[in-house]
Amino acid sequence: MKATGDRFLLDEDDIPTHWYNILADLDVPPMDVRRARAAAPASGQDQARDGYPAQARDLAPNIPLSMYRGSIGKQRHVEIPAEVREQYARWRPTPLVRARRLEQALDTPAHIYYKYEGTNAAGSHKLNSALAQAYFYKKAGVQELTTGTGAGQWGTALSMACQALGLGCTVFMVRRSLEQKPYRGVLMKLNGARVVASPSGSTEIGRELLAAAPGTEGSLAIANAEALEHARTVAHGRFAVGSGENHVLLHQTVIGEEALRQMELAGEFPDIVIASMGAGSNFAGLAFPFHREKLRTHAATRLIAVEPEACPKMTRGRYAWDYNDFSGTTPMTKMYTLGHTFVAPGVHAGGLRYHGAAPLVSALYEQGLMEAVAYGQNAVFEAGALFARTENLVPAPESAHAVRCVIDEAVRAREERTSPVILCNISGHGLLDLSAYDQYLAGGLEDHTVSDEQIADSLADLPEALSAGVAQ
Amino acid sequence: MKATGDRFLLDEDDIPTHWYNILADLDVPPMDVRRARAAAPASGQDQARDGYPAQARDLAPNIPLSMYRGSIGKQRHVEIPAEVREQYARWRPTPLVRARRLEQALDTPAHIYYKYEGTNAAGSHKLNSALAQAYFYKKAGVQELTTGTGAGQWGTALSMACQALGLGCTVFMVRRSLEQKPYRGVLMKLNGARVVASPSGSTEIGRELLAAAPGTEGSLAIANAEALEHARTVAHGRFAVGSGENHVLLHQTVIGEEALRQMELAGEFPDIVIASMGAGSNFAGLAFPFHREKLRTHAATRLIAVEPEACPKMTRGRYAWDYNDFSGTTPMTKMYTLGHTFVAPGVHAGGLRYHGAAPLVSALYEQGLMEAVAYGQNAVFEAGALFARTENLVPAPESAHAVRCVIDEAVRAREERTSPVILCNISGHGLLDLSAYDQYLAGGLEDHTVSDEQIADSLADLPEALSAGVAQ
Numbered sequence: 001m002k003a004t005g006d007r008f009l010l011d012e013d014d015i016p017t018h019w020y021n022i023l024a025d026l027d028v029p030p031m032d033v034r035r036a037r038a039a040a041p042a043s044g045q046d047q048a049r050d051g052y053p054a055q056a057r058d059l060a061p062n063i064p065l066s067m068y069r070g071s072i073g074k075q076r077h078v079e080i081p082a083e084v085r086e087q088y089a090r091w092r093p094t095p096l097v098r099a100r101r102l103e104q105a106l107d108t109p110a111h112i113y114y115k116y117e118g119t120n121a122a123g124s125h126k127l128n129s130a131l132a133q134a135y136f137y138k139k140a141g142v143q144e145l146t147t148g149t150g151a152g153q154w155g156t157a158l159s160m161a162c163q164a165l166g167l168g169c170t171v172f173m174v175r176r177s178l179e180q181k182p183y184r185g186v187l188m189k190l191n192g193a194r195v196v197a198s199p200s201g202s203t204e205i206g207r208e209l210l211a212a213a214p215g216t217e218g219s220l221a222i223a224n225a226e227a228l229e230h231a232r233t234v235a236h237g238r239f240a241v242g243s244g245e246n247h248v249l250l251h252q253t254v255i256g257e258e259a260l261r262q263m264e265l266a267g268e269f270p271d272i273v274i275a276s277m278g279a280g281s282n283f284a285g286l287a288f289p290f291h292r293e294k295l296r297t298h299a300a301t302r303l304i305a306v307e308p309e310a311c312p313k314m315t316r317g318r319y320a321w322d323y324n325d326f327s328g329t330t331p332m333t334k335m336y337t338l339g340h341t342f343v344a345p346g347v348h349a350g351g352l353r354y355h356g357a358a359p360l361v362s363a364l365y366e367q368g369l370m371e372a373v374a375y376g377q378n379a380v381f382e383a384g385a386l387f388a389r390t391e392n393l394v395p396a397p398e399s400a401h402a403v404r405c406v407i408d409e410a411v412r413a414r415e416e417r418t419s420p421v422i423l424c425n426i427s428g429h430g431l432l433d434l435s436a437y438d439q440y441l442a443g444g445l446e447d448h449t450v451s452d453e454q455i456a457d458s459l460a461d462l463p464e465a466l467s468a469g470v471a472q
Numbered sequence: 473m474k475a476t477g478d479r480f481l482l483d484e485d486d487i488p489t490h491w492y493n494i495l496a497d498l499d500v501p502p503m504d505v506r507r508a509r510a511a512a513p514a515s516g517q518d519q520a521r522d523g524y525p526a527q528a529r530d531l532a533p534n535i536p537l538s539m540y541r542g543s544i545g546k547q548r549h550v551e552i553p554a555e556v557r558e559q560y561a562r563w564r565p566t567p568l569v570r571a572r573r574l575e576q577a578l579d580t581p582a583h584i585y586y587k588y589e590g591t592n593a594a595g596s597h598k599l600n601s602a603l604a605q606a607y608f609y610k611k612a613g614v615q616e617l618t619t620g621t622g623a624g625q626w627g628t629a630l631s632m633a634c635q636a637l638g639l640g641c642t643v644f645m646v647r648r649s650l651e652q653k654p655y656r657g658v659l660m661k662l663n664g665a666r667v668v669a670s671p672s673g674s675t676e677i678g679r680e681l682l683a684a685a686p687g688t689e690g691s692l693a694i695a696n697a698e699a700l701e702h703a704r705t706v707a708h709g710r711f712a713v714g715s716g717e718n719h720v721l722l723h724q725t726v727i728g729e730e731a732l733r734q735m736e737l738a739g740e741f742p743d744i745v746i747a748s749m750g751a752g753s754n755f756a757g758l759a760f761p762f763h764r765e766k767l768r769t770h771a772a773t774r775l776i777a778v779e780p781e782a783c784p785k786m787t788r789g790r791y792a793w794d795y796n797d798f799s800g801t802t803p804m805t806k807m808y809t810l811g812h813t814f815v816a817p818g819v820h821a822g823g824l825r826y827h828g829a830a831p832l833v834s835a836l837y838e839q840g841l842m843e844a845v846a847y848g849q850n851a852v853f854e855a856g857a858l859f860a861r862t863e864n865l866v867p868a869p870e871s872a873h874a875v876r877c878v879i880d881e882a883v884r885a886r887e888e889r890t891s892p893v894i895l896c897n898i899s900g901h902g903l904l905d906l907s908a909y910d911q912y913l914a915g916g917l918e919d920h921t922v923s924d925e926q927i928a929d930s931l932a933d934l935p936e937a938l939s940a941g942v943a944q
Contacts, residue, residue, distance in 0.1 A: 005561065089477065090864070119591075121864035123903075160864055183906035189913055190860045190906075388662045392562070392593035392632055431595075431903045434655035434662075441661055 006100050008262040010093035015085055016257040019250045022288045024076035025295055028363045029334055062238055063247065067136035071246035076292075078250060080132075087131040087164065091120035092254065096262035101390040108410040109419035111268060115259045115286060116393065116426045122187075124396065124428030125282055126157035126242055129251035133240050134161035143236040144168030148198065148223030148325075150278070151177050151350030151398065152184030153428055154242030159193035169193040170234075172200065172226045176217035177350040183432045198223040205229055205327050219343045220354045221326035228329050243279035244324060244333075244358045252285025255425060260289050263423065269293075270301055270423035272409055276401035277305035277314065277372065278351045280358030286425040288360075291369065303370040305361065306401040308352050308380070310448040311344035313337055314365055314372035316455060320462050322356055332463060335362045338450075339458030345448035347377050348436035349397040355458070375404045376447035381440035383407050384430065388437075396428040397436055478572050480734040482565035487557055488729040491722045494760045496548035497767055500835045501806055534710055535719065539608035543718035548764075550722060552604075559603040559636065563592035564726065568734035573862040580882040581891035583740060587731045587758060588865065588898045594659075596868065596900030597754055598629035598714055601723035605712050606633035615708035616640030620670065620695030620797075622750070623649050623822030623870065624656030625900055626714030631665035641665040642706075644672065644698045648689035649822040655904045670695035677701055677799050691815045692826045693798035700801050715751035716796060716805075716830045724757025727897060732761050735895065741765075742773055742895035744881055748873035749777035749786065749844065750823045752830030758897040760832075763841065775842040777833065778873040780824050780852070782920040783816035785809055786837055786844035788927060792934050794828055804935060807834045811930030817920035819849050820908035821869040827930070845877055848919035852876045853912035856902065860909075868900040869908055 070078035080088075099112040117125035137145060145167055149155030155171035162169035171188050175197040178185050185195045198218045199206040203226040209216055216222075224241070231239035241248065263269055273290050275283040287303045294301050307314055314336045322337040324330040337356035344353040357365070364370045384400030386407070387393065395403055402424040413420050430437065439445050542550035552560075571584040589597035609617060617639055621627030627643035634641035643660050647669040650657050657667045670690045671678040675698040681688055688694075696713070703711035713720060735741055745762050747755040759775045766773050779786055786808045794809040796802040809828040816825040829837070836842045856872030858879070859865065867875055874896040885892050902909065911917050 005558075121866075163861060164864065182910065183903070186906040186910040186913070187866070187903075190857055190866060190909060191864075192861060385662055389635060389664060392636065392663075394593075394659070394662060431655070431659075432906075434658040434904075437662060438654065438658040441658070 006098040008096040008265045010258060010261060012089050014258070014261065015088050015092050016080065016254050017085070018077035018079055019070065020253040020257060020289050020292060021071060021073070021075055021078050021250055022284070022291065022360055023072070024074050025292055026360065026363060027367070028360070064136045064140035066139060067133065067247050071250045081135060084132050084135050087135070088128070088254065093258045094119055096259055096266070098266065099391055102387060103410070105386065105390045106407060106410050106414065108414045109417070110410040110413040111419065111421045112406060112410060113263065113266065113270070113421070113423045114426050115255060115262070115423070117255060118396070118426060118429035122153070122157040122160045123432065124153040124157065125252060125255060125285060125425070126154045127160060128254055128285070129242065129248045129281065130154070130157035130161035131164065132251040134158070134165045134167055137238055137240065138165050138167055141236060142167065142238045144170065144234050145238055145240040146170040146227045146231040146234065147240050147242065148172045148220055148227040149242065150174050150220040150223070150353055152181055152188070153351055153396070155193070155195070156184050156187050158240060158242065159188040159191035162193065163191040170196065170227070170230060172196050172198040172223040172230070174198055174218040174220060174223050174350060176346045180348065180350070180435065181432050198226050200226060203229040217346050219326065221324070221340055224325040225327040225329060228325060241324070243281035243354070244356070246360060248281050249284035249288065249358055249360055252281045253288050255285035256287065256289030259286060259423065260293060268421045269299060271420035272302045272304060272422045274304045274306060274402045274405045274409070274422065274424040276352060276398045276427065277307045277357065277361070278398065279354045279356065280361035282398070282425060282427040284358060284361055287370065291364070304405055305370060305372045306405045307372060307374050308347050308349050308401065309374045309376045310347040310450060311338070311353050311355070312374045312450065313355060313357050315374045318459055319362060319366055321464055322462055324356065328463070333359045335359050336365060337462070338455055339461045341461040342455070342458035345450065347448055348433060349380070349401060351398040352401065373405055375401060377445045378440065378447055380404050381437060381445060385437065385440065393426065394430040394434070394437065395426050396430040397433050399426045399428060400430070402426070478570040480568040480737045482730060482733060484561050486730070486733065487560050487564050488552065488726050489557070490549035490551055491542065492725040492729060492761050492764060493543060493545070493547055493550050493722055494756070494763060494832055495544070496546050497764055498832070498835060499839070500832070536608045536612035538611060539605065539719050543722045553607060556604050556607050559607070560600070560726065565730045566591055568731055568738070570738065571863050574859060575882070577858065577862045578879060578882050578886065580886045581889070582882040582885040583891065583893045584878060584882060585735065585738065585742070585893070585895045586898050587727060587734070587895070589727060590868070590898060590901035594625070594629040594632045595904065596625040596629065597724060597727060597757060597897070598626045599632060600726055600757065601714065601720045601753065602626070602629035602633035603636065604723040606630070606637045606639055609710055609712065610637050610639055613708060614639065614710045616642065616706050617710055617712040618642045618699045618703040618706065619712050619714065620644045620692055620699040621714065622646050622692040622695070622825055624653050624660070625823055625868070627665070627667070628656050628659050630712060630714065631660040631663035634665065635663040642668065642702060644668050644670040644695040644702070646670055646690040646692060646695050646822060648818045652820065652822070652907065653904050670698050672698060675701040689818050691798065693796070693812055697797040697799040697801060700797060713796070715753040715826070716828070718832060720753050721756035721760065721830055721832055724753045725760050727757035728759065728761030731758060731895065732765060740893045741771060743892040744774045744776060744894045746776045746778060746874045746877045746881070746894065746896040748824060748870045748899065749779045749829065749833070750870065751826045751828065752833035754870070754897060754899040756830065756833055759842065763836070776877055777842060777844045778877045779844060779846050780819050780821050780873065781846045781848045782819045782922060783810070783825050783827070784846045784922065785827060785829050787846045790931055791834060791838055793936055794934055796828065800935070805831045807831050808837060809934070810927055811933045813933040814927070814930035817922065819920055820905060821852070821873060823868070823870040824873065847873060847876045849917045850912065850919050853909060853917060855879050857909065857912065865898065866902040866906070866909065867898050868902045869905050871898045871900055872902070874898070
């Protein structure tokens, strides 16, 4: 490993050997029956009590124990299988870069570093978990994976992982995202995946939704509901999820583990760690290992999640038990949520249009161990465009949320005459999102806001509100 | 530097210190007055004799001597300025990879290697020359560069180089390419460049063409003619060209210099070197250093340029004096050409739709020191799609031409029970060309052919044919 100018690079040998399980260092609310359902199929009885009797009755055990195990106990370090590390070596370790031109453009005394996860063929951090999941599912005898995808980054990553490991793949992609970013669909098809615009006519839940609201733009929760329904019809098929679940967050910690070593190489430790927040895999991937290091060194590092104003689950949501999908077929987990029936306005950061935050990130937030902030689209794209001009790297709209927050902190540092070390994650490139940048440059982006009424409406669909039988 | 599995990586210290000037090892036809015009402005008198009296009368000296010098003499190795090497270090050295999954898919005994030039922010090899040119022009006091671009790779690269070095930038992009690949235009705009669809109403030649043929799709020769006209109107402005010229080919030799060392690292020497052919900068960049090495070791390595059937300048063109632009304002050079008025059908490999081959590549071909082959679109995209599926890297349509030839050679090796070492250049990624892949997957691509009549027509516009005053 070595520092070359502003780039801090690790060798293939430096690819982390272990993922980091934050449960070793975090008190989470006690697991109860609703939580435990993540491991075992929900019974029809439980579902009936929640008011969603039909859909989940035959939900098969989904997650291979070999994969699940490492993400539930208190074991701090979980070994990465050799086969997965070998796959990681196709593009990891990823670079950490000092954004010196951005600093100069902002005339800030802050030191800005970014970790860049867009160097792989899928173009985002999602491949970290996709390859791990494809490996564990294949080992468990699975032959085809199905998933829902918002912006398409998860779907692209899963299609590539399935292609690499010889599994079939079906992707339900949010219709609005597929229309905005058709290229991601092409990428998936090039990888041999079947791509379905969601809501679709090929599932029951999709047909129902299309009948009720023909022009609906879809949401990740809906796409996941369709994928879940579809996966049950496929022999040796399973539903694979790209964020939220403990094991997904676990896989992503390779990002932060590498970044820790790279910051050491740079001779600094971040005062502020910033990442965008969809369901939380990107934020957790970077921030969790720094949480561990903070505990060890008693550093005062701030961890900040950045979400869109159009989907403010942390800044305006409720900490409650909820489902991960629109139809309520998944097990419930405790999370910051806007309600699983919440459909965010169609902003370009499709990967952040998810109604809830991962349970582990939610617990961290509830306990005051991290912060959250929300931005509108124009402020985000302004930041992304400045980053592109200065660092010659177009961030994905999702990642541009983090950049917005970085810029605000750096400008504040200039005004307050402090010089913090800021680290953020550029989770992916925006080369397939350039139409959104074009709209921004042409002044045509809307800053969607969400009304209190809309949030109240979807929160009214929370299982706790529907069923008196299950206490909060 | 080191080999890690199938990847052969160099360190920053291994970035070549010198470009390679093939003139040291190649007999080219004697320079006469027409050739010498590349260095000096054409006089009105000469132009009048060519039948194009008006346009070039006030053509200013264009190329800084500091840049030009290294590409005309017999000096074999031309030092790369430290500032340019520093810029190169932002992404170079680029990887060389053994395409083992492609080999497996083809069940071939051939060893296939590819050099990958798409890892920089502009996404192609073009940045190698763009940065060098921006450096030399800036040193010569130039404040703005103007260019024409076909597929947009050169324009994107130049906009980034200008942004990096603080120069203004105007890009005339072939209208059809801009419509097919709007994202490249956005990238240029993000870099602060002014992007103009060509033919445009903002130049005389553009207005004339639009009046004569309103629906015309444009060509690189037309875009260059507009850029030349525009550059003359800008104070401290110059026209920068992305291929064809000796100095551009010189800059690109960093590709082959690195590849030579990487093949050594792999413990093999290529029997076949393959690259796609627009005007020649990509082909020359990879192949020229191997030509030198062949001379030294007497290796029997074949050098193959791959062009589209829609623009078969080498396989069906004539070796003659011709202009580089549609309106005939540039100096003439001796080249394989279809005539500067040739407008290729609108294939997706926009970067290869250029009527002529670089003089240095043309000389190499004329002397039987290299081969050329042409393919139709569907065969090319079939190859690109297979490469994407196996190597998880979507090649630009231009680069997919090389892949097609690689596959054919590898299949032949299987049939003939030989095991050649094949090296090709993936000059850029196809992430901004996915609509073309989509069309291919949907079966909607046309295989454009060019009639003998069309070629005869445009060859009739060659200066030698127009003017009896200038002998062949």
